[in-house]
Amino acid sequence: MLVELGHFALVMAFVVAIAQTVLPLWGAQMGKRALMAVGEPAALVQLVLIAFSFGALTYAFVTSDFSLQVVVANSHTLKPMLYKVSGVWGNHEGSMLLWVLILALFGAAAALFGSNLPDTLRARVLGVQGSIGLAFLAFILFTSNPFTRLEFPPMNGEDLNPLLQDPGLAFHPPFLYLGYVGLSMTFSFAVAALLEGRVDAAWGRWVRPWTLAAWIFLTIGIGLGSWWAYYELGWGGFWFWDPVENASFMPWLFAAALLHSAIVVEKREALKSWTILLAILAFGFSLIGTFLVRSGVITSVHAFANDPERGIFILMILAFFMGGALLLFSLRANVMSAKGVFSMVSRESALVVNNILLAVAALVVFTGTIWPLVAEAFWARKLSVGAPFFNAAFTPFFTMLAVVLPIGAILPWKRARLGAALKRLIPALILTLAVMGLIWSMQTQKTLLAPIGLGLGTWVVAGAIQDIVLKLGKNRNLSRLFRLPRADWGRLFAHGGLGITIAGIAGLTAWTVEDIRVVQIGETFDVAGYTITLDAVERKQGPNYLTTMAAMSVFEGPQKVATLHPEKRSYPVAQMPTTEAGIDNGFLRDVYLVIGDVQSNGGWAVRTYIKPLANWIWGGTLIMAFGGVLSLTDRRYRVAAGARKKSLASAPKGVPAE
Amino acid sequence: MKRLILALALLLATPLYAVQPDEVLPDPVMESRAREISQGLRCLVCRNENIDESNATLAKDLRLLVRERLVAGDSNEETVAYIVDRYGEYVLLKPTLTGANKLLWIAGPAMLIIALGIGFGFLRRRQSEPEQSELTDDEEKRLQALLND
Numbered sequence: 066m067l068v069e070l071g072h073f074a075l076v077m078a079f080v081v082a083i084a085q086t087v088l089p090l091w092g093a094q095m096g097k098r099a100l101m102a103v104g105e106p107a108a109l110v111q112l113v114l115i116a117f118s119f120g121a122l123t124y125a126f127v128t129s130d131f132s133l134q135v136v137v138a139n140s141h142t143l144k145p146m147l148y149k150v151s152g153v154w155g156n157h158e159g160s161m162l163l164w165v166l167i168l169a170l171f172g173a174a175a176a177l178f179g180s181n182l183p184d185t186l187r188a189r190v191l192g193v194q195g196s197i198g199l200a201f202l203a204f205i206l207f208t209s210n211p212f213t214r215l216e217f218p219p220m221n222g223e224d225l226n227p228l229l230q231d232p233g234l235a236f237h238p239p240f241l242y243l244g245y246v247g248l249s250m251t252f253s254f255a256v257a258a259l260l261e262g263r264v265d266a267a268w269g270r271w272v273r274p275w276t277l278a279a280w281i282f283l284t285i286g287i288g289l290g291s292w293w294a295y296y297e298l299g300w301g302g303f304w305f306w307d308p309v310e311n312a313s314f315m316p317w318l319f320a321a322a323l324l325h326s327a328i329v330v331e332k333r334e335a336l337k338s339w340t341i342l343l344a345i346l347a348f349g350f351s352l353i354g355t356f357l358v359r360s361g362v363i364t365s366v367h368a369f370a371n372d373p374e375r376g377i378f379i380l381m382i383l384a385f386f387m388g389g390a391l392l393l394f395s396l397r398a399n400v401m402s403a404k405g406v407f408s409m410v411s412r413e414s415a416l417v418v419n420n421i422l423l424a425v426a427a428l429v430v431f432t433g434t435i436w437p438l439v440a441e442a443f444w445a446r447k448l449s450v451g452a453p454f455f456n457a458a459f460t461p462f463f464t465m466l467a468v469v470l471p472i473g474a475i476l477p478w479k480r481a482r483l484g485a486a487l488k489r490l491i492p493a494l495i496l497t498l499a500v501m502g503l504i505w506s507m508q509t510q511k512t513l514l515a516p517i518g519l520g521l522g523t524w525v526v527a528g529a530i531q532d533i534v535l536k537l538g539k540n541r542n543l544s545r546l547f548r549l550p551r552a553d554w555g556r557l558f559a560h561g562g563l564g565i566t567i568a569g570i571a572g573l574t575a576w577t578v579e580d581i582r583v584v585q586i587g588e589t590f591d592v593a594g595y596t597i598t599l600d601a602v603e604r605k606q607g608p609n610y611l612t613t614m615a616a617m618s619v620f621e622g623p624q625k626v627a628t629l630h631p632e633k634r635s636y637p638v639a640q641m642p643t644t645e646a647g648i649d650n651g652f653l654r655d656v657y658l659v660i661g662d663v664q665s666n667g668g669w670a671v672r673t674y675i676k677p678l679a680n681w682i683w684g685g686t687l688i689m690a691f692g693g694v695l696s697l698t699d700r701r702y703r704v705a706a707g708a709r710k711k712s713l714a715s716a717p718k719g720v721p722a723e
Numbered sequence: 724m725k726r727l728i729l730a731l732a733l734l735l736a737t738p739l740y741a742v743q744p745d746e747v748l749p750d751p752v753m754e755s756r757a758r759e760i761s762q763g764l765r766c767l768v769c770r771n772e773n774i775d776e777s778n779a780t781l782a783k784d785l786r787l788l789v790r791e792r793l794v795a796g797d798s799n800e801e802t803v804a805y806i807v808d809r810y811g812e813y814v815l816l817k818p819t820l821t822g823a824n825k826l827l828w829i830a831g832p833a834m835l836i837i838a839l840g841i842g843f844g845f846l847r848r849r850q851s852e853p854e855q856s857e858l859t860d861d862e863e864k865r866l867q868a869l870l871n872d
Contacts, residue, residue, distance in 0.1 A: 298776075300776055302776065305772075306771075307770075307771050308771065335849065406849060407849055407850070408850050409846050409847070409850055413849075417842050417846060421835070421839060422835075424838065425831065425834045425835045428830075428834055429830065429831040429834070432827060432830045432831070433827070436818070436827050440823060440824070440827075443823065444822065444823045446812065446822070446823070447811065447813045448812050448813055448815065448818050448824070449765045449771070449813055449814070449815060449816050449818070450816075450818055450827070451765060451773065451816025451817065452773070452816060453816050453817035454816070454817050454818060454827075457817070458828070459831075461831075462831075581742055581743070583745075664744070670744050672742075
């Protein structure tokens with residue numbers, strides 16, 4: 066019964082979405098307040114209905130209601146509760162429901178927090194948001210209904226893919242979707258602004274928090290996915306340039322570009338049309354990502370059960386929203402005259418460079434991702450584009466970005482002198498060169514990767530710290546630290562986090578030590594300064610799997626560092642094995658152990674990795690996200706909202722430069 | 724990331740794990756050459772996974788084939804060419820610089836140059852345009868009058 070109510074709520078949400086799309090947009094065009102006012106209650110009702118529907122599906126999963134097709138295909142009575150819940154979005158239908166739930170959540174948030182927006186802009190934002198919801202609700206109801214019942218329910222389910230039965234991956238999709246779908250807000254703002262025919266500093270200020278929020282969620286989501294791959298796939302890789310990873314990375318790059326260019330709109334009223342275009346593209350690439358993952362045009366194991374019909378439906382959604390928005394953009398771009406004037410060397414110019422590098426990097430990823438399709442369609446060549454290509458083609462962009470970043474971040478607005486800026490960065494530069502020299506001389510293998518990568522990381526981190534130090538003024542007045550706006554701290558952490566991630570990637574890639582061997586129980590072996598003993602191997606039973614678990618002691622000299630338990634699990638229902646690496650996390654290195662099969666001589670295949678700086682990759686990612694949170698809670702977003710209410714009549718004009 | 728799923732589902736009735744101890748060549752230099760080559764070759768039955776990381780039986784066969792060729796005295800290039808001859812260019816994770824693939828390789832630098840050109844043109848225009856005042860002409864006149872007093 067609850068299932069039918071859930072289905073019914075989804076149909077009702079579809080009807081409400083029609084109202085939310087048509088009435089406010091029409092009202093805003095006609096200047097009818099009553100129609101415009103429909104937007105807010107509609108957005109809230111939409112959220113309630115979809116949340117109910119999602120709750121109904123969750124209930125079906127939790128109670129193992131095997132009369133539902135998706136529950137049978139993705140659950141099992143023995144599965145732990147956490148994965149019964151995460152199983153809701155561990156499949157195509159349920160994850161689409163999560164998609165529209167988050168879409169409705171953002172719509173409702175815009176309705177609740179949008180009281181400071183001009184009436185017509187708010188109505189249009191909610192209308193556009195409603196139309197996206199409408200399209201995806203139609204997609205669910207017509208092609209991917211999660212509430213399909215089975216005539217003859219089986220006794221038990223087929224279990225969730227064991228690789229997905231992991232805490233890291235349980236929360237990876239919700240964060241990713243919060244990011245993808247969060248970009249729908251910036252899209253709605255962009256289209257609403259085009260309909261209004263006006264983009265000003267205030268628009269920049271309204272749109273930036275939404276972009277930041279989406280970017281924060283995407284950062285965490287991508288970080289979680291990468292961390293999961295590191296410990297779950299059994300050999301410690303952290304990024305594979307898989308089409309599905311690329312699908313989340315492209316919107317991240319565009320969102321990063323957008324949140325920088327929105328600063329220029331906010332502070333200097335320049336780059337307006339470019340920012341609008343970026344807002345459209347960022348969401349466009351999240352839709353492209355959705356299309357790639359769900360249509361089956363690009364095969365990836367990440368992808369959910371593919372279906373051409375669904376692919377075509379998403380392609381139509383993509384064509385409608387991108388085509389419509391870009392057409393509107395080409396008609397209206399000329400009304401967005403830029404105001405701020407700035408010289409060739411200035412913060413504005415540096416942010417233009419940032420945007421160029423990020424956007425082109427995203428397009429390079431896009432080209433590589435779809436190239437196999439293009440090559441097959443036009444030249445009948447079946448070929449692959451894998452990690453070696455992306456590493457070669459993408460890395461230069463982030464190298465350039467890291468070189469330019471500290472300089473750009475300390476340039477003043479409007480007019481600057483490059484020499485003066487570089488002079489202020491001399492301490493950071495000296496530190497960078499010292500680190501590079503030290504690493505070069507310490508390395509046993511003379512590769513350039515580590516000195517350059519760690520040097521770049523140092524440069525970015527030191528530059529970010531230097532930026533804060535310079536804000537203290539000539540006499541290093543420490544009390545100023547407490548009066549700095551949070552946005553400044555946000556910048557420190559976001560940029561510093563990026564530097565740490567870059568250093569981590571370089572260290573891990575350059576210095577990983579690998580050892581593969583057959584080990585008898587009780588035998589001891591040495592790897593890169595560590596002495597490791599295979600103490601025992603046991604077979605055990607988990608809640609829904611069988612496991613072969615080893616106990617291994619790791620010594621550094623006479624000192625015992627850790628006892629690790631690498632496992633090999635076998636899930637009988639899904640008939641799949643997984644590896645659970647035994648990892649000793651450290652600040653400077655991870656010791657990473659994997660147990661393999663028993664060999665003919667009674668020994669066990671054991672793989673050992675020493676992974677230097679591994680945790681810096683995800684630590685840096687978290688710090689980046691934290692920087693985003695600090696920026697998001699900056700005073701100007703909290704206070705300005707209330708202040709603007711009073712001066713709503715006289716729309717705010719340009720905001721003076723810093 | 725989850726490229727393993729299909730491979731595992733199809734092939735792991737008897738689970739194998741990438742590079743087994745018995746595959747490793749006694750000569751460490753040759754082994755590291757083999758690893759380097761393996762990382763550039765695609766496991767054909769997997770999705771976007773190289774043979775060095777793959778657990779599939781086919782990947783194991785290819786790894787052994789690579790090592791066989793190296794032991795037989797082939798150079799890295801000859802080994803790769805040998806495998807491409809048999810499995811087609813689909814096996815290469817790094818597309819060659821032949822024919823239409825030139826477009827793929829040139830796309831990044833070309834887009835960057837174009838974008839920098841457009842950006843540069845935009846910045847020059849920004850620089851030369853007169854600053855638009857927030858004040859209307861009337862207000863500007865009054866301001867000037869006040870300043871002149």
